Amino acid sequence: MSIRYGLLALLETGPRYGSQLRTEFESRTGATWPLNIGQVYTTLSRLERDGLIVPEGGGDAKQQLYAITGTGRRELADWYARPVDRTQPARDELAIKLALAVGTPGVDVRAIIQAQRAHTLKAMQDYTRLKARALAAGPDSQEEMAWLLVVEQLIFAAEAEVRWLDHCESRLLRFAADRAAASPAAERDTPGAPDPEREAPLPRAAAETPGGAA
Amino acid sequence: MRARAADRGTGQAGSEQPVLRLDRLGRVHGSGPTAVHALREVDLTVHAGEFVAVMGPSGSGKSTLLTLAGGLDSATEGRVLVEGRDLAGLGRAELARVRRTSVGYVFQDYNLIPALTAAENIALPRELDGASRRSARREALDALGEMNLAELADRFPDELSGGQQQRVAIARALVGDRRLVLADEPTGALDSESGEAVLVLLRRRCDEGAAAVMVTHEARLAAWADRVIFLRDGRIVDESAAGNPESLLAGGGAR
Numbered sequence: 001m002s003i004r005y006g007l008l009a010l011l012e013t014g015p016r017y018g019s020q021l022r023t024e025f026e027s028r029t030g031a032t033w034p035l036n037i038g039q040v041y042t043t044l045s046r047l048e049r050d051g052l053i054v055p056e057g058g059g060d061a062k063q064q065l066y067a068i069t070g071t072g073r074r075e076l077a078d079w080y081a082r083p084v085d086r087t088q089p090a091r092d093e094l095a096i097k098l099a100l101a102v103g104t105p106g107v108d109v110r111a112i113i114q115a116q117r118a119h120t121l122k123a124m125q126d127y128t129r130l131k132a133r134a135l136a137a138g139p140d141s142q143e144e145m146a147w148l149l150v151v152e153q154l155i156f157a158a159e160a161e162v163r164w165l166d167h168c169e170s171r172l173l174r175f176a177a178d179r180a181a182a183s184p185a186a187e188r189d190t191p192g193a194p195d196p197e198r199e200a201p202l203p204r205a206a207a208e209t210p211g212g213a214a
Numbered sequence: 215m216r217a218r219a220a221d222r223g224t225g226q227a228g229s230e231q232p233v234l235r236l237d238r239l240g241r242v243h244g245s246g247p248t249a250v251h252a253l254r255e256v257d258l259t260v261h262a263g264e265f266v267a268v269m270g271p272s273g274s275g276k277s278t279l280l281t282l283a284g285g286l287d288s289a290t291e292g293r294v295l296v297e298g299r300d301l302a303g304l305g306r307a308e309l310a311r312v313r314r315t316s317v318g319y320v321f322q323d324y325n326l327i328p329a330l331t332a333a334e335n336i337a338l339p340r341e342l343d344g345a346s347r348r349s350a351r352r353e354a355l356d357a358l359g360e361m362n363l364a365e366l367a368d369r370f371p372d373e374l375s376g377g378q379q380q381r382v383a384i385a386r387a388l389v390g391d392r393r394l395v396l397a398d399e400p401t402g403a404l405d406s407e408s409g410e411a412v413l414v415l416l417r418r419r420c421d422e423g424a425a426a427v428m429v430t431h432e433a434r435l436a437a438w439a440d441r442v443i444f445l446r447d448g449r450i451v452d453e454s455a456a457g458n459p460e461s462l463l464a465g466g467g468a469r
Contacts, residue, residue: 117225118444118454125456132417155434162433
Protein backbone atom coordinates (compact mmCIF):
# COMPACT_ATOMS: atom_id res chain seq x y z
CA MET A 1 0.00 0.00 0.00
CA SER A 2 1.34 3.34 -0.98
CA ILE A 3 1.39 5.81 1.89
CA ARG A 4 1.63 8.46 -0.80
CA TYR A 5 -2.00 8.02 -1.88
CA GLY A 6 -3.21 7.60 1.68
CA LEU A 7 -1.81 11.00 2.59
CA LEU A 8 -3.13 12.61 -0.59
CA ALA A 9 -6.60 11.21 0.15
CA LEU A 10 -6.57 12.75 3.62
CA LEU A 11 -5.29 16.09 2.29
CA GLU A 12 -8.09 16.28 -0.24
CA THR A 13 -10.52 17.31 2.50
CA GLY A 14 -8.28 20.14 3.72
CA PRO A 15 -4.73 21.11 4.75
CA ARG A 16 -3.18 19.17 7.60
CA TYR A 17 -0.01 18.87 9.68
CA GLY A 18 2.16 15.74 9.40
CA SER A 19 1.21 14.52 12.87
CA GLN A 20 -2.49 14.96 12.04
CA LEU A 21 -2.09 12.90 8.89
CA ARG A 22 -0.51 10.07 10.82
CA THR A 23 -3.30 10.05 13.44
CA GLU A 24 -6.07 10.17 10.86
CA PHE A 25 -4.54 7.43 8.71
CA GLU A 26 -4.31 5.13 11.71
CA SER A 27 -7.81 5.95 12.89
CA ARG A 28 -9.28 5.08 9.45
CA THR A 29 -7.42 1.78 9.31
CA GLY A 30 -7.64 0.91 13.00
CA ALA A 31 -3.86 0.99 13.38
CA THR A 32 -3.68 -2.08 11.15
CA TRP A 33 -0.82 -0.49 9.23
CA PRO A 34 0.85 1.80 11.75
CA LEU A 35 2.90 4.64 10.31
CA ASN A 36 5.95 6.09 11.94
CA ILE A 37 6.20 9.82 11.79
CA GLY A 38 9.48 9.63 9.88
CA GLN A 39 7.69 7.80 7.01
CA VAL A 40 5.04 10.52 6.98
CA TYR A 41 7.56 13.37 6.66
CA THR A 42 9.64 11.54 4.06
CA THR A 43 6.52 10.92 1.98
CA LEU A 44 5.35 14.52 2.38
CA SER A 45 8.68 15.84 1.11
CA ARG A 46 8.45 13.55 -1.95
CA LEU A 47 4.87 14.68 -2.62
CA GLU A 48 6.06 18.30 -2.39
CA ARG A 49 8.97 17.56 -4.73
CA ASP A 50 6.53 16.08 -7.27
CA GLY A 51 4.23 19.09 -7.05
CA LEU A 52 1.32 17.15 -5.58
CA ILE A 53 1.20 19.14 -2.34
CA VAL A 54 2.46 22.54 -1.22
CA PRO A 55 3.54 23.74 2.21
CA GLU A 56 1.48 26.50 3.73
CA GLY A 57 3.17 28.90 6.14
CA GLY A 58 6.77 28.71 7.26
CA GLY A 59 8.75 26.89 9.90
CA ASP A 60 10.26 23.43 9.93
CA ALA A 61 8.54 20.29 8.64
CA LYS A 62 6.93 19.49 11.99
CA GLN A 63 5.05 22.78 12.12
CA GLN A 64 4.27 22.85 8.44
CA LEU A 65 0.71 22.72 7.15
CA TYR A 66 0.39 20.95 3.78
CA ALA A 67 -2.30 21.38 1.10
CA ILE A 68 -3.06 19.30 -1.98
CA THR A 69 -2.49 20.89 -5.42
CA GLY A 70 -4.54 20.52 -8.60
CA THR A 71 -2.00 18.00 -9.88
CA GLY A 72 -2.30 16.14 -6.58
CA ARG A 73 -6.09 15.96 -6.94
CA ARG A 74 -5.77 14.57 -10.48
CA GLU A 75 -3.24 11.98 -9.31
CA LEU A 76 -5.56 10.98 -6.47
CA ALA A 77 -8.57 10.71 -8.82
CA ASP A 78 -6.50 8.45 -11.07
CA TRP A 79 -5.62 6.27 -8.10
CA TYR A 80 -9.27 5.86 -7.08
CA ALA A 81 -10.24 5.04 -10.67
CA ARG A 82 -7.44 2.51 -11.25
CA PRO A 83 -7.97 -1.04 -9.91
CA VAL A 84 -5.33 -2.20 -7.46
CA ASP A 85 -2.89 -4.27 -9.50
CA ARG A 86 -3.23 -7.99 -8.88
CA THR A 87 -1.30 -9.13 -11.92
CA GLN A 88 2.00 -9.02 -10.05
CA PRO A 89 1.16 -11.17 -7.02
CA ALA A 90 3.17 -10.50 -3.91
CA ARG A 91 5.47 -13.31 -2.88
CA ASP A 92 3.35 -15.44 -0.55
CA GLU A 93 5.42 -17.35 1.95
CA LEU A 94 2.72 -19.94 2.57
CA ALA A 95 2.24 -20.76 -1.12
CA ILE A 96 5.99 -21.03 -1.52
CA LYS A 97 6.28 -23.23 1.59
CA LEU A 98 3.61 -25.65 0.35
CA ALA A 99 5.01 -25.71 -3.17
CA LEU A 100 8.41 -26.66 -1.79
CA ALA A 101 7.02 -29.10 0.80
CA VAL A 102 5.12 -31.07 -1.86
CA GLY A 103 8.35 -31.92 -3.62
CA THR A 104 10.37 -32.68 -0.50
CA PRO A 105 10.58 -36.26 0.83
CA GLY A 106 9.94 -36.67 4.54
CA VAL A 107 7.93 -33.45 4.91
CA ASP A 108 4.40 -33.97 6.27
CA VAL A 109 2.37 -31.60 4.12
CA ARG A 110 -0.85 -32.38 5.99
CA ALA A 111 0.79 -31.33 9.24
CA ILE A 112 1.93 -28.06 7.65
CA ILE A 113 -1.59 -27.45 6.35
CA GLN A 114 -3.22 -28.20 9.69
CA ALA A 115 -0.77 -26.05 11.66
CA GLN A 116 -1.36 -23.14 9.31
CA ARG A 117 -5.13 -23.65 9.33
CA ALA A 118 -5.22 -23.51 13.13
CA HIS A 119 -2.99 -20.44 13.16
CA THR A 120 -5.02 -18.60 10.53
CA LEU A 121 -8.26 -19.52 12.23
CA LYS A 122 -6.96 -18.12 15.50
CA ALA A 123 -6.16 -14.87 13.73
CA MET A 124 -9.71 -14.92 12.32
CA GLN A 125 -11.09 -15.42 15.82
CA ASP A 126 -9.16 -12.40 17.01
CA TYR A 127 -10.22 -10.25 14.04
CA THR A 128 -13.80 -11.36 14.65
CA ARG A 129 -13.55 -10.15 18.24
CA LEU A 130 -12.44 -6.76 16.97
CA LYS A 131 -15.32 -6.81 14.51
CA ALA A 132 -17.84 -7.77 17.22
CA ARG A 133 -16.63 -4.82 19.26
CA ALA A 134 -16.96 -2.49 16.29
CA LEU A 135 -20.49 -3.79 15.61
CA ALA A 136 -21.50 -3.43 19.26
CA ALA A 137 -20.23 0.16 19.31
CA GLY A 138 -22.20 1.35 16.31
CA PRO A 139 -20.49 2.02 13.98
CA ASP A 140 -21.76 5.59 13.88
CA SER A 141 -18.96 7.57 12.29
CA GLN A 142 -17.09 7.37 8.99
CA GLU A 143 -13.90 6.45 10.83
CA GLU A 144 -15.63 3.55 12.60
CA MET A 145 -17.18 2.35 9.36
CA ALA A 146 -13.79 2.55 7.63
CA TRP A 147 -12.24 0.48 10.42
CA LEU A 148 -15.05 -2.11 10.21
CA LEU A 149 -14.43 -2.51 6.47
CA VAL A 150 -10.70 -2.95 7.07
CA VAL A 151 -11.15 -5.59 9.78
CA GLU A 152 -13.67 -7.43 7.60
CA GLN A 153 -11.12 -7.44 4.78
CA LEU A 154 -8.70 -9.18 7.14
CA ILE A 155 -11.39 -11.74 8.03
CA PHE A 156 -12.28 -12.45 4.40
CA ALA A 157 -8.63 -12.75 3.41
CA ALA A 158 -7.98 -15.20 6.27
CA GLU A 159 -11.10 -17.15 5.31
CA ALA A 160 -9.87 -17.42 1.74
CA GLU A 161 -6.60 -18.81 3.03
CA VAL A 162 -8.38 -21.42 5.19
CA ARG A 163 -10.54 -22.45 2.23
CA TRP A 164 -7.48 -22.74 0.04
CA LEU A 165 -5.76 -24.90 2.69
CA ASP A 166 -8.82 -27.17 2.84
CA HIS A 167 -8.72 -27.42 -0.92
CA CYS A 168 -4.98 -28.25 -0.89
CA GLU A 169 -5.55 -30.98 1.68
CA SER A 170 -8.39 -32.63 -0.19
CA ARG A 171 -6.56 -32.35 -3.52
CA LEU A 172 -3.41 -33.93 -2.08
CA LEU A 173 -5.42 -36.71 -0.44
CA ARG A 174 -7.15 -37.50 -3.69
CA PHE A 175 -3.86 -37.44 -5.52
CA ALA A 176 -2.39 -39.83 -2.94
CA ALA A 177 -5.40 -42.14 -3.17
CA ASP A 178 -5.31 -42.19 -6.97
CA ARG A 179 -1.60 -42.97 -6.99
CA ALA A 180 -2.03 -45.65 -4.36
CA ALA A 181 -4.82 -47.24 -6.41
CA ALA A 182 -2.69 -47.15 -9.54
CA SER A 183 0.39 -48.53 -7.83
CA PRO A 184 0.40 -49.54 -4.15
CA ALA A 185 4.18 -49.10 -4.01
CA ALA A 186 3.93 -45.49 -5.16
CA GLU A 187 2.00 -44.41 -2.09
CA ARG A 188 5.06 -44.01 0.07
CA ASP A 189 6.58 -41.60 -2.39
CA THR A 190 3.47 -39.54 -2.93
CA PRO A 191 3.84 -35.97 -1.77
CA GLY A 192 1.31 -35.09 0.90
CA ALA A 193 0.32 -38.70 1.53
CA PRO A 194 -0.28 -39.58 5.18
CA ASP A 195 2.67 -41.40 6.69
CA PRO A 196 1.55 -45.04 6.98
CA GLU A 197 3.63 -45.41 10.15
CA ARG A 198 1.65 -42.69 11.85
CA GLU A 199 -1.88 -43.11 10.60
CA ALA A 200 -3.82 -45.21 8.16
CA PRO A 201 -4.47 -43.55 4.82
CA LEU A 202 -7.93 -42.09 4.54
CA PRO A 203 -10.41 -44.25 2.67
CA ARG A 204 -11.14 -43.16 -0.86
CA ALA A 205 -14.55 -41.80 0.02
CA ALA A 206 -13.08 -39.45 2.60
CA ALA A 207 -10.45 -38.27 0.18
CA GLU A 208 -13.16 -37.29 -2.26
CA THR A 209 -15.02 -35.07 0.14
CA PRO A 210 -14.19 -31.41 0.37
CA GLY A 211 -12.16 -30.24 3.33
CA GLY A 212 -13.57 -28.65 6.46
CA ALA A 213 -14.20 -25.18 5.18
CA ALA A 214 -14.24 -25.83 1.46
CA MET B 215 -17.32 -8.57 28.17
CA ARG B 216 -16.00 -10.84 25.47
CA ALA B 217 -12.70 -11.25 27.21
CA ARG B 218 -14.41 -12.10 30.45
CA ALA B 219 -16.48 -14.81 28.82
CA ALA B 220 -13.40 -16.28 27.19
CA ASP B 221 -11.54 -16.27 30.50
CA ARG B 222 -14.41 -18.08 32.09
CA GLY B 223 -14.32 -20.65 29.36
CA THR B 224 -10.65 -21.33 29.05
CA GLY B 225 -8.91 -19.91 32.06
CA GLN B 226 -10.98 -21.16 34.93
CA ALA B 227 -11.57 -24.76 33.97
CA GLY B 228 -12.20 -26.73 37.12
CA SER B 229 -13.29 -23.76 39.20
CA GLU B 230 -16.92 -24.37 38.32
CA GLN B 231 -18.88 -27.31 37.03
CA PRO B 232 -18.78 -27.44 33.26
CA VAL B 233 -22.06 -27.25 31.39
CA LEU B 234 -20.89 -30.04 29.11
CA ARG B 235 -18.16 -32.59 29.52
CA LEU B 236 -17.28 -35.30 27.06
CA ASP B 237 -15.00 -37.85 28.62
CA ARG B 238 -13.13 -40.27 26.32
CA LEU B 239 -16.25 -40.31 24.18
CA GLY B 240 -16.56 -42.83 21.39
CA ARG B 241 -19.22 -44.13 19.03
CA VAL B 242 -18.76 -47.31 17.05
CA HIS B 243 -21.26 -48.47 14.48
CA GLY B 244 -21.29 -52.22 13.88
CA SER B 245 -18.73 -54.66 15.25
CA GLY B 246 -15.79 -56.83 14.28
CA PRO B 247 -13.77 -56.05 11.19
CA THR B 248 -16.57 -53.98 9.66
CA ALA B 249 -16.92 -51.71 12.71
CA VAL B 250 -16.87 -47.99 11.88
CA HIS B 251 -15.50 -45.62 14.51
CA ALA B 252 -17.53 -42.46 14.05
CA LEU B 253 -15.93 -40.88 17.12
CA ARG B 254 -12.90 -41.91 19.17
CA GLU B 255 -11.64 -40.84 22.60
CA VAL B 256 -12.98 -37.32 22.41
CA ASP B 257 -12.41 -35.17 25.49
CA LEU B 258 -14.12 -31.81 25.57
CA THR B 259 -15.13 -29.51 28.41
CA VAL B 260 -17.39 -26.52 27.83
CA HIS B 261 -18.05 -24.02 30.60
CA ALA B 262 -20.79 -21.46 30.98
CA GLY B 263 -19.97 -18.43 28.86
CA GLU B 264 -18.01 -20.45 26.36
CA PHE B 265 -18.69 -20.81 22.66
CA VAL B 266 -16.99 -23.77 20.96
CA ALA B 267 -17.02 -24.42 17.22
CA VAL B 268 -16.38 -27.84 15.73
CA MET B 269 -14.88 -28.09 12.26
CA GLY B 270 -13.71 -30.96 10.13
CA PRO B 271 -14.23 -32.63 6.77
CA SER B 272 -17.44 -34.50 5.96
CA GLY B 273 -17.53 -37.78 7.86
CA SER B 274 -15.08 -36.57 10.51
CA GLY B 275 -17.62 -37.06 13.34
CA LYS B 276 -18.87 -33.50 13.84
CA SER B 277 -22.58 -34.29 13.85
CA THR B 278 -22.02 -37.51 15.83
CA LEU B 279 -20.34 -35.45 18.52
CA LEU B 280 -23.34 -33.16 18.67
CA THR B 281 -25.97 -35.90 18.78
CA LEU B 282 -24.09 -37.69 21.58
CA ALA B 283 -23.62 -34.46 23.53
CA GLY B 284 -27.36 -33.82 23.37
CA GLY B 285 -28.39 -37.35 24.31
CA LEU B 286 -30.01 -37.96 20.92
CA ASP B 287 -27.78 -41.01 20.47
CA SER B 288 -25.88 -43.20 22.93
CA ALA B 289 -22.12 -43.44 23.20
CA THR B 290 -20.46 -46.84 22.94
CA GLU B 291 -17.43 -45.61 24.91
CA GLY B 292 -16.86 -42.87 27.45
CA ARG B 293 -19.31 -40.50 29.08
CA VAL B 294 -21.39 -37.40 28.40
CA LEU B 295 -22.03 -35.17 31.40
CA VAL B 296 -24.53 -32.33 31.08
CA GLU B 297 -24.32 -30.03 34.10
CA GLY B 298 -22.66 -32.86 35.97
CA ARG B 299 -25.23 -35.54 35.11
CA ASP B 300 -23.99 -38.61 33.27
CA LEU B 301 -26.51 -39.17 30.49
CA ALA B 302 -25.80 -42.92 30.44
CA GLY B 303 -27.00 -43.21 34.04
CA LEU B 304 -30.40 -41.72 33.32
CA GLY B 305 -33.60 -43.59 32.60
CA ARG B 306 -35.56 -42.82 29.47
CA ALA B 307 -37.95 -40.38 31.09
CA GLU B 308 -35.19 -38.62 32.97
CA LEU B 309 -33.05 -38.36 29.85
CA ALA B 310 -36.00 -36.82 28.01
CA ARG B 311 -36.38 -34.33 30.84
CA VAL B 312 -32.67 -33.37 30.75
CA ARG B 313 -32.90 -32.96 26.99
CA ARG B 314 -35.92 -30.73 27.43
CA THR B 315 -34.73 -28.66 30.36
CA SER B 316 -30.95 -28.39 29.95
CA VAL B 317 -30.21 -28.65 26.25
CA GLY B 318 -31.43 -26.57 23.33
CA TYR B 319 -30.94 -27.57 19.71
CA VAL B 320 -30.62 -25.37 16.70
CA PHE B 321 -30.74 -27.06 13.33
CA GLN B 322 -29.99 -25.85 9.84
CA ASP B 323 -33.66 -26.05 8.85
CA TYR B 324 -34.93 -24.28 12.02
CA ASN B 325 -37.42 -27.06 12.94
CA LEU B 326 -40.13 -24.65 14.06
CA ILE B 327 -43.65 -26.09 14.24
CA PRO B 328 -45.51 -24.50 11.29
CA ALA B 329 -48.92 -24.45 13.00
CA LEU B 330 -47.64 -22.48 15.99
CA THR B 331 -46.71 -18.79 16.14
CA ALA B 332 -43.16 -17.68 17.02
CA ALA B 333 -44.19 -17.13 20.65
CA GLU B 334 -46.00 -20.48 20.82
CA ASN B 335 -42.99 -22.30 19.41
CA ILE B 336 -40.83 -20.85 22.17
CA ALA B 337 -43.44 -21.39 24.90
CA LEU B 338 -44.11 -25.02 23.96
CA PRO B 339 -41.08 -26.62 25.68
CA ARG B 340 -41.82 -24.63 28.83
CA GLU B 341 -45.42 -25.80 28.82
CA LEU B 342 -44.28 -29.39 28.28
CA ASP B 343 -42.10 -28.86 31.30
CA GLY B 344 -45.10 -27.95 33.45
CA ALA B 345 -45.09 -24.14 33.26
CA SER B 346 -48.52 -22.53 33.04
CA ARG B 347 -49.55 -21.28 29.62
CA ARG B 348 -49.46 -17.69 30.84
CA SER B 349 -45.95 -17.85 32.34
CA ALA B 350 -44.62 -19.80 29.35
CA ARG B 351 -45.95 -17.08 27.03
CA ARG B 352 -44.42 -14.38 29.21
CA GLU B 353 -41.04 -16.14 29.02
CA ALA B 354 -41.42 -16.50 25.26
CA LEU B 355 -42.21 -12.82 24.84
CA ASP B 356 -39.22 -11.90 27.01
CA ALA B 357 -36.98 -14.14 24.92
CA LEU B 358 -38.27 -12.59 21.70
CA GLY B 359 -37.83 -9.10 23.16
CA GLU B 360 -34.19 -9.83 23.98
CA MET B 361 -33.64 -10.68 20.35
CA ASN B 362 -35.47 -7.62 19.05
CA LEU B 363 -38.17 -9.87 17.62
CA ALA B 364 -41.04 -8.85 19.91
CA GLU B 365 -43.14 -7.55 17.04
CA LEU B 366 -43.00 -10.96 15.37
CA ALA B 367 -44.43 -12.87 18.36
CA ASP B 368 -47.73 -13.71 16.73
CA ARG B 369 -46.45 -14.50 13.27
CA PHE B 370 -46.30 -18.04 11.95
CA PRO B 371 -42.99 -19.46 10.71
CA ASP B 372 -43.99 -19.09 7.06
CA GLU B 373 -44.47 -15.37 7.69
CA LEU B 374 -40.86 -14.99 8.87
CA SER B 375 -37.63 -14.78 6.89
CA GLY B 376 -35.07 -17.58 7.29
CA GLY B 377 -32.93 -15.40 9.54
CA GLN B 378 -35.90 -14.52 11.74
CA GLN B 379 -36.93 -18.17 11.99
CA GLN B 380 -33.44 -19.15 13.06
CA ARG B 381 -33.36 -16.42 15.70
CA VAL B 382 -36.71 -17.71 17.00
CA ALA B 383 -35.16 -21.20 17.07
CA ILE B 384 -32.28 -19.88 19.18
CA ALA B 385 -34.75 -18.17 21.52
CA ARG B 386 -36.52 -21.52 21.85
CA ALA B 387 -33.24 -23.32 22.46
CA LEU B 388 -32.41 -21.09 25.40
CA VAL B 389 -35.79 -20.41 26.98
CA GLY B 390 -36.14 -21.40 30.64
CA ASP B 391 -33.06 -22.58 32.51
CA ARG B 392 -31.36 -24.23 29.57
CA ARG B 393 -27.75 -23.21 29.35
CA LEU B 394 -26.43 -25.52 26.66
CA VAL B 395 -27.08 -24.84 22.97
CA LEU B 396 -26.07 -27.41 20.40
CA ALA B 397 -26.16 -25.96 16.92
CA ASP B 398 -25.66 -27.97 13.73
CA GLU B 399 -24.79 -25.70 10.78
CA PRO B 400 -27.23 -23.09 12.12
CA THR B 401 -26.61 -20.62 9.30
CA GLY B 402 -26.41 -23.15 6.49
CA ALA B 403 -29.60 -21.98 4.80
CA LEU B 404 -29.13 -18.27 5.38
CA ASP B 405 -27.54 -15.48 3.38
CA SER B 406 -24.36 -14.00 4.75
CA GLU B 407 -25.98 -11.08 6.58
CA SER B 408 -28.72 -13.16 8.26
CA GLY B 409 -26.10 -15.77 9.12
CA GLU B 410 -24.00 -13.16 10.81
CA ALA B 411 -27.01 -11.93 12.82
CA VAL B 412 -27.48 -15.50 14.10
CA LEU B 413 -23.82 -15.66 15.12
CA VAL B 414 -23.97 -12.29 16.85
CA LEU B 415 -26.91 -13.63 18.82
CA LEU B 416 -25.26 -16.93 19.76
CA ARG B 417 -22.15 -15.00 20.78
CA ARG B 418 -24.19 -12.66 22.93
CA ARG B 419 -26.04 -15.50 24.64
CA CYS B 420 -22.72 -17.10 25.50
CA ASP B 421 -21.38 -13.80 26.82
CA GLU B 422 -24.46 -13.73 29.04
CA GLY B 423 -23.68 -17.17 30.48
CA ALA B 424 -24.92 -19.83 28.07
CA ALA B 425 -22.58 -22.46 26.61
CA ALA B 426 -22.71 -23.36 22.96
CA VAL B 427 -21.23 -26.02 20.72
CA MET B 428 -21.66 -25.30 17.03
CA VAL B 429 -20.79 -27.53 14.11
CA THR B 430 -19.87 -25.55 11.03
CA HIS B 431 -17.82 -25.95 7.89
CA GLU B 432 -17.29 -22.22 7.49
CA ALA B 433 -14.19 -20.76 9.09
CA ARG B 434 -15.66 -17.26 9.11
CA LEU B 435 -18.49 -18.49 11.34
CA ALA B 436 -16.27 -20.64 13.52
CA ALA B 437 -14.21 -17.52 14.16
CA TRP B 438 -17.00 -16.18 16.38
CA ALA B 439 -16.22 -18.95 18.88
CA ASP B 440 -13.81 -18.84 21.81
CA ARG B 441 -12.37 -22.18 20.77
CA VAL B 442 -12.40 -24.09 17.53
CA ILE B 443 -11.74 -27.80 17.59
CA PHE B 444 -10.82 -29.73 14.47
CA LEU B 445 -12.01 -33.29 14.01
CA ARG B 446 -10.53 -35.76 11.61
CA ASP B 447 -11.52 -39.42 11.39
CA GLY B 448 -13.48 -39.10 14.63
CA ARG B 449 -10.63 -37.65 16.68
CA ILE B 450 -9.80 -34.15 17.81
CA VAL B 451 -6.61 -33.33 15.94
CA ASP B 452 -6.18 -29.68 16.79
CA GLU B 453 -7.63 -26.78 18.66
CA SER B 454 -7.45 -23.05 18.23
CA ALA B 455 -8.30 -20.61 21.02
CA ALA B 456 -8.92 -16.91 20.56
CA GLY B 457 -6.25 -14.75 22.09
CA ASN B 458 -5.78 -11.08 22.63
CA PRO B 459 -6.85 -9.28 19.46
CA GLU B 460 -4.72 -6.24 20.25
CA SER B 461 -1.61 -8.37 19.86
CA LEU B 462 -2.48 -8.74 16.16
CA LEU B 463 -2.18 -5.06 15.61
CA ALA B 464 0.91 -4.42 17.67
CA GLY B 465 4.24 -4.16 16.01
CA GLY B 466 3.58 -3.10 12.49
CA GLY B 467 0.89 -4.70 10.44
CA ALA B 468 -1.74 -7.31 10.97
CA ARG B 469 -0.58 -9.48 8.14
